[in-house]
Amino acid sequence: MIDETLLPMNLRTVLESEKKEFAVKASRAQPSKVSYFLIFFGIIWLAFTSIFFVAFLGPLFVGKEVKFTVNDVPTVAGPGNLGPIILPALFIGVFVLVGIVILGGGIYTLVKKGGYFVGTPARLVHYRNGNVRSIDWEQFSGDIEVNGTPEKGNISLQLRTGRMVSQKNSSDRYVPDVIYITGIPDVFEIEKLCRKRIKENDPTPIEP
Numbered sequence: 001m002i003d004e005t006l007l008p009m010n011l012r013t014v015l016e017s018e019k020k021e022f023a024v025k026a027s028r029a030q031p032s033k034v035s036y037f038l039i040f041f042g043i044i045w046l047a048f049t050s051i052f053f054v055a056f057l058g059p060l061f062v063g064k065e066v067k068f069t070v071n072d073v074p075t076v077a078g079p080g081n082l083g084p085i086i087l088p089a090l091f092i093g094v095f096v097l098v099g100i101v102i103l104g105g106g107i108y109t110l111v112k113k114g115g116y117f118v119g120t121p122a123r124l125v126h127y128r129n130g131n132v133r134s135i136d137w138e139q140f141s142g143d144i145e146v147n148g149t150p151e152k153g154n155i156s157l158q159l160r161t162g163r164m165v166s167q168k169n170s171s172d173r174y175v176p177d178v179i180y181i182t183g184i185p186d187v188f189e190i191e192k193l194c195r196k197r198i199k200e201n202d203p204t205p206i207e208p
Contacts (some may be wrong), residue, residue, distance in 0.1 A: 011116055011127040014134075018120040021197075022190050026114025027183025029128075031154050035110035042103030049095040057089060117181050119193055122201075124157075124179070135159070137201035141176065144198075146191040153187030156180055157194060 002023050004012070028035075059066050115128025124140075126133045143158035162176035184190065 007116060007118070008127060010130065011118065011125070011132065014127075014132050015118060015120065015125060018122070021119045021121065021193050022186075023116065023118045024181065024184040024186075024190065025116050026181050028110070029112040029114045029182070030109045030180050031156075031182050032110065035106050038102055038106030038109065040106075042099055042101075042106055045102055046096065046099035049092065049099055053092050053096055056092060114180070114182050117184075119190070119197065121197060124194070126179070135179070137197040138203045140179075140194075140198045142195070142198045142202065143176075144191060144195060146187060148187050150186070150188055152183060152185055154180065154182045155184070155187060155191055155194065157198075 002025055004020060004023060007015075007023060056066065113128065115126060118125045118127075123134050123136045126135070139159055139161070141158045141160050145154075145156040145158075147154055157179040159177040159179065162174055164172045165175050166172050181190070
């Protein structure tokens with residue numbers, strides 16, 4: 001945990017005199033495994049779509065014609081007649097662009113800093129790049145995932161909010177929002193503090 005005096009001034013202003021039970025600086029915005037998955041998936045997607053791109057449009061780059069069918073009608077496109085191939089090229093280009101976006105997103109999340117997290121008896125405060133987000137402990141579901149070593153690890157705190165995600169061959173699935181606190185020291189101690197405050201502020205009525 002870090003000393004209160006090392007927290008950004010704007011964050012200290014927001015917290016004012018609240019009791020600070022822990023204060024940490026996260027090394028990344030998300031666990032590295034999430035970023036590596038996006039990077040790997042983006043590379044595979046790009047490799048697959050690039051094969052079609054080169055196979056279909058490659059001849060044009062060496063001055064040759066491309067033969068294909070449109071609505072069962074044989075069509076020829078070449079360096080002097082690019083009109084027929086513009087629409088198919090745009091279609092393939094969209095898939096290539098999707099791969100670039102996925103790969104770029106993975107690289108971005110890998111290097112994106114996590115910011116500061118401060119826990120008080122009433123809330124969890126997140127500060128990054130001048131933006132402050134405050135989440136009351138009652139907004140967390142209590143589903144916590146923690147991994148790593150006592151010296152450094154990751155915590156995932158599941159929120160009660162989320163969204164429905166449609167699936168192709170089955171019914172829609174509810175995906176909860178998650179707060180990631182990644183690459184922090186004293187991870188198990190902080191997890192205990194989070195769990196304690198979430199349990200104390202649980203809005204679910206206790207059955208008699």
